Amino acid sequence: MADKEWIKIKTRYCDHVNEAVDLQAEAVFPAEVLPDQPPRLGAHRCDQGYLCSLSDQAACVWAGTNPAFDPFLENLDKKKPKAQ
Numbered sequence: 001m002a003d004k005e006w007i008k009i010k011t012r013y014c015d016h017v018n019e020a021v022d023l024q025a026e027a028v029f030p031a032e033v034l035p036d037q038p039p040r041l042g043a044h045r046c047d048q049g050y051l052c053s054l055s056d057q058a059a060c061v062w063a064g065t066n067p068a069f070d071p072f073l074e075n076l077d078k079k080k081p082k083a084q
């Protein structure tokens, strides 16, 4: 039987909660009869997503409550050098 486990894929600082958060993926490990298969990654979440969803501000795609906003993609856009 396959096993499921939430694993950390990266840690990022989030402005929404002003602290570092763990971004996790649900890994599905194959049954023992298929030992050489890599785990499959399914759903993604933030370890602060539940508490974040309780605040008065809309959360993000990592909490599953606002699929139109990913704070880390916004941060990447800010760091891109401007074309001259």
Ligand code: SF4
Residues within 6 Å of the ligand: 014, 015, 016, 017, 021, 046, 047, 048, 049, 052, 053, 059, 060, 061, 062, 063, 071
């Ligand atoms: S759910 Fe999104 S906005 Fe809330 S703490 Fe996690 S990454 Fe930040």
